[in-house]
Each structure stands twice: as C-alpha cells, then as structure tokens.
Amino acid sequence: MDQPAVRLAGRRSAMEAARTALSGLAEVLHEASGAELARLMSLVDEVGAQAGAARVAVTAEALARGEVAESGATAHTWVREHAPSLRQGGAGHVAALAGMLTEGGPPWQDERRAPDPETPVGVVAAGVLDGTVSPSLATTAVRELERLDAHLSTEAKPTVARALLDLGVQWGPSMMRRLRPRLLAEYGLPGELDRLQERLAPAARLSAPAVESGDLTEYQLLMTPEQAAALEAAIGPLSAPAPNDETGERDLRPAGQRRVEALSEVCRRSSALDADASGGDGAAAASSAVHVTIALADLEARSGCGEVMGSCATGAVLSPEALRRMCCEADLVPHVLGTAGEDLDLGRVVRLFTRAQRRRLWRRDGGCTYPGCTAPAAWTRAHHVVHWVDGGRSDTGNAALLCQRHHSYVHRRRLVAEVRHRPDEQGRSVVWDLRPGSYDRHLERLRAERARPGPRGADSARLVGAPL
Ligand SMILES: [Zn+2]
Numbered sequence: 001m002d003q004p005a006v007r008l009a010g011r012r013s014a015m016e017a018a019r020t021a022l023s024g025l026a027e028v029l030h031e032a033s034g035a036e037l038a039r040l041m042s043l044v045d046e047v048g049a050q051a052g053a054a055r056v057a058v059t060a061e062a063l064a065r066g067e068v069a070e071s072g073a074t075a076h077t078w079v080r081e082h083a084p085s086l087r088q089g090g091a092g093h094v095a096a097l098a099g100m101l102t103e104g105g106p107p108w109q110d111e112r113r114a115p116d117p118e119t120p121v122g123v124v125a126a127g128v129l130d131g132t133v134s135p136s137l138a139t140t141a142v143r144e145l146e147r148l149d150a151h152l153s154t155e156a157k158p159t160v161a162r163a164l165l166d167l168g169v170q171w172g173p174s175m176m177r178r179l180r181p182r183l184l185a186e187y188g189l190p191g192e193l194d195r196l197q198e199r200l201a202p203a204a205r206l207s208a209p210a211v212e213s214g215d216l217t218e219y220q221l222l223m224t225p226e227q228a229a230a231l232e233a234a235i236g237p238l239s240a241p242a243p244n245d246e247t248g249e250r251d252l253r254p255a256g257q258r259r260v261e262a263l264s265e266v267c268r269r270s271s272a273l274d275a276d277a278s279g280g281d282g283a284a285a286a287s288s289a290v291h292v293t294i295a296l297a298d299l300e301a302r303s304g305c306g307e308v309m310g311s312c313a314t315g316a317v318l319s320p321e322a323l324r325r326m327c328c329e330a331d332l333v334p335h336v337l338g339t340a341g342e343d344l345d346l347g348r349v350v351r352l353f354t355r356a357q358r359r360r361l362w363r364r365d366g367g368c369t370y371p372g373c374t375a376p377a378a379w380t381r382a383h384h385v386v387h388w389v390d391g392g393r394s395d396t397g398n399a400a401l402l403c404q405r406h407h408s409y410v411h412r413r414r415l416v417a418e419v420r421h422r423p424d425e426q427g428r429s430v431v432w433d434l435r436p437g438s439y440d441r442h443l444e445r446l447r448a449e450r451a452r453p454g455p456r457g458a459d460s461a462r463l464v465g466a467p468l
C-alpha cells in the first residue's frame with residue numbers, strides 16, 4: 001500500500017492504457033514464446049486482482065462520502081449499476097466488503113486510510129486492498145471470524161484472521177471452515193473447544209428412515225466430531241476396496257457402496273455380539289434382531305417378499321433372496337406364515353448354529369472359505385450350504401464360514417460347496433463350486449435322491465427334508 005504518490009489523473013490514464021492493452025490481446029499472442037505466455041498470465045492475473053481490489057476501494061469511497069445514499073441506491077445496486085460485469089455474480093461480496101470497511105464512520109478520510117490493521121477486519125481489508133484476497137473469500141473469512149469471535153481472546157483475533165486468510169488463499173474457503181476446531185483449540189478461550197463440541201451434541205441427529213418409492217431407504221445423519229471419529233474408525237478397514245488376489249476379481253464397488261456395506265456389517269456384528277451375550281444360541285432373545293414376516297410358500301418358491309415388523313423400519317420390504325441370506329444370520333427372526341397367515345413353528349429344524357458349532361467352524365475353516373478371501377473368522381458368519389429354508393440342517397457338515405461380501409455373492413450367484421470330512425491337500429474342508437446356479441443343480445439332485453427309496457435316499461432326505 002506504499003504507492004508513490006501518483007496523482008489520480010496519471011493513474012486514470014494508465015488504467016485506460018491497460019484496458020487498451022488488454023483488449024484484443026488474443027490476436028497478438030502468437031508472437032509470444034512459451035516462457036512469455038507464462039509471464040503474461042501472471043501479469044494479467046495481477047492486473048485482474050488489483051482491479052478486483054480497486055472495485056472494493058471505489059465502492060467504499062462512494063459509500064463513505066454518501067454518494068451511494070444520495071443516488072438513492074443501496075451499495076449492492078450501486079455496484080451492479082457501475083460495474084456491469086459483476087451482474088454475473090460477485091456484486092454482493094464487493095458491496096458487503098465496502099460496507100464493512102466504512103462501518104462506524106468514514107475510516108477512509110485523512111490519516112486513517114484503512115481500518116486498524118490490528119483488528120480482524122483490518123487484516124481482511126488489507127488483504128483485499130492489496131489484491132491478494134478476493135472479495136468472495138474475504139466475506140467468507142469475515143463470516144467465519146464473526147462465528148469465532150465470542151470464543152477467542154482479543155489478542156488472538158488478528159492472528160486467527162491471518163491464519164484463516166492464508167489458508168483460504170492457498171486452499172479455498174472450504175478449508176477455512178474445516179480449520180475452525182483447530183483454531184479454537186489453539187487460540188480459543190480455555191475450554192472453548194469442549195464447550196463448542198458439547199453444544200454440538202443436541203444438533204447431531206439420525207433421522208427416521210424414509211423410503212422413497214420402495215427403493216432405497218434414506219437417512220439424514222449429522223454427527224459430532226467424536227461420533228464421526230468412532231464411526232469412521234469402525235467402518236474404515238471394512239470399507240477399503242477388497243480385490244481378490246486368487247481369482248483376480250477386482251473390487252468394483254463405488255466408495256459409497258463400500259462405506260454403507262461396511263456400516264451394515266458393523267451393525268450386524270454388534271447384533272451378533274448382542275445375541276451371544278444374551279445366552280449364545282438364541283437369536284430370538286436378542287433385542288437388536290430384525291423380525292420379518294414372510295409366507296412359507298413365498299420363501300420356498302423364492303417369490304413374494306418379506307416384511308419387517310416391530311422396528312422403525314416396519315413395513316420395509318425384503319426380497320426372498322435377501323431373506324434366505326439373512327436366515328443364515330443370528331440377527332434375523334423369521335416369522336414364517338402358513339397359507340392361512342398363521343405363524344408356523346419351524347422349530348423342527350434348528351435354524352442357527354450353536355456357539356459351540358461356530359467355534360468348531362472357526363477352527364476348521366479359519367476364516368472366509370471363498371477362494372482367495374483373507375477375511376478372518378471374526379468377520380464371517382456360518383452359511384448353510386443347503387439353505388435352512390430348503391431343509392438344510394444346522395450341522396457343521398452343512399456349514400461354511402463366509403465373510404459378508406462372499407456370503408451375499410454366494411447367495412446371489414446361487415453357489416454350492418462341498419464340505420469334506422477331512423481337509424484336502426490344500427487344507428480346505430470347504431470347496432466351492434463357482435459355476436453360477438450350482439446350488440440349484442445340487443438341490444435338484446438331492447430332491448431326486450430323496451424321492452428314490454433306499455438307504456441313500458433316506459440319508460439325504462434328512463438333509464433336504466422340508467420343514468413341513
Ligand atoms: Zn447363507
């Protein structure tokens with residue numbers, strides 16, 4: 001701001017010359033070398049930045065002198081009228097800044113040419129007037145400083161203003177907002193960050209589920225930093241892409257899908273823990289279980305749908321395939337209905353593996369049994385190789401550990417596995433048939449065998465024996 005005293009008339013003709021120099025510049029750019037282009041770009045940028053600063057200065061002067069008021073305009077309309085290029089946007093920022101600079105009398109007069117540089121407004125004003133801070137960034141910074149004002153000690157305010165502006169100039173306004181907690185921690189009054197975060201708690205919320213046209217369920221979730229940290233820590237490792245080195249399959253799920261699948265996995269694990277804590281094998285005792293009604297005929301024929309009951313998600317509809325998959329899990333309580341809508345007791349086939357059985361499976365399978373998957377046992381569930389719905393028994397001979405992803409995959413592609421009494425030469429007790437539909441072909445064979453009389457038929461009848 002230490003300009004040599006060039007009089008207004010001299011500046012004015014220099015600006016007119018600059019305007020002439022800039023208009024039509026494109027036509028002569030071919031004369032410039034590559035290095036010159038870069039230098040030109042910087043020069044044009046500086047002229048533009050100074051011009052932006054000058055707009056604020058001129059507006060502030062007009063405001064301070066009462067020119068704006070006399071013309072019957074507001075600062076905003078005055079700027080729009082005399083700086084027509086700002087009608088495309090930006091007039092508001094210029095007007096707001098000019099207003100801020102002239103607040104409390106005309107600081108523009110005489111010896112005080114600008115607000116006190118030791119105030120936050122002075123820091124911002126200095127940045128704007130020397131062309132380093134754009135008017136829009138400056139207004140964002142001022143808003144941010146106003147928000148912080150009550151929480152900062154007076155001495156810290158100019159420092160915080162400088163830190164905010166530096167950051168905004170380098171990284172843009174969103175970074176400025178993100179810095180707020182850190183600035184409070186560093187420059188705030190003692191305990192201010194704690195108080196701020198405490199005040200956040202009542203504003204945090206998880207909305208009730210909203211189902212749009214029977215598709216996806218939508219939630220709105222606002223969390224305190226602490227809650228968000230816990231959530232991110234819980235889903236972080238689970239939401240990483242999981243390519244399969246053995247089969248070469250890439251993980252093509254978008255990040256959003258990976259994150260929500262990780263979140264539902266975390267919920268599922270916590271329900272499973274709940275079920276374990278409530279006495280081991282009885283999922284029905286777990287208060288966090290999902291209760292679903294479905295007609296037996298639908299479940300067997302893979303038609304119709306199941307309906308969630310007894311929770312906020314009541315009325316949500318689950319596909320029969322999703323239900324079959326969930327039947328492997330402890331956090332589902334299926335209410336299977338007969339033809340007359342009566343609640344059938346399917347207790348003749350125990351649906352869930354006991355805790356002792358799961359322990360044996362942990363030892364036997366070690367983790368997810370899908371080829372190439374490295375998910376540890378703690379991340380898996382025990383899948384019924386012959387589905388419970390199809391009469392598959394809850395014996396370890398009919399069980400395979402699968403991680404969430406491969407559990408969905410195996411159900412979706414309808415795959416079957418062979419469970420061996422002894423591990424093969426590669427140490428596998430479970431060998432998957434990866435051809436799509438292998439489960440259906442296996443089931444057909446079992447049913448045909450069951451229909452045939454004889455000891456072998458009787459044996460497999462136990463396996464496929466339909467619950468009714
Ligand atoms: Zn399953």
Ligand SMILES: [Zn+2]
Pocket residue numbers: 368369370373374375402403404405406407
């Ligand atoms: Zn897996």
